[in-house]
Amino acid sequence: MQNRQIRKKGVRVGKNESAMDALVGSVPHWIHHKVEAEGYIGGYKYLPQCDCSECGFTSNIEHDVCPHCGAKMHLIK
Numbered sequence: 001m002q003n004r005q006i007r008k009k010g011v012r013v014g015k016n017e018s019a020m021d022a023l024v025g026s027v028p029h030w031i032h033h034k035v036e037a038e039g040y041i042g043g044y045k046y047l048p049q050c051d052c053s054e055c056g057f058t059s060n061i062e063h064d065v066c067p068h069c070g071a072k073m074h075l076i077k
């Protein structure tokens with residue numbers, strides 16, 4: 001059987017996400033938006049906007065609990 005697809009709920013690894021973002025994908029957390037910016041570490045500037053890793057809800061600020069799906073969010077630095 002080759003039909004084994006591992007699907008992680010709510011984890012999306014796009015080209016704008018680092019490997020670290022992917023690694024911490026197992027716990028609910030806010031995924032901050034970021035934009036390319038010269039002079040910033042890693043070449044990116046992080047924005048206040050962030051997405052819930054569980055449901056993809058976009059918030060303008062980090063909440064302790066996602067207001068959309070109710071996941072308890074972990075702070076990941």
Ligand SMILES: [Zn+2]
Pocket residue numbers: 052053054055056057066067068069070071
């Ligand atoms: Zn959520």
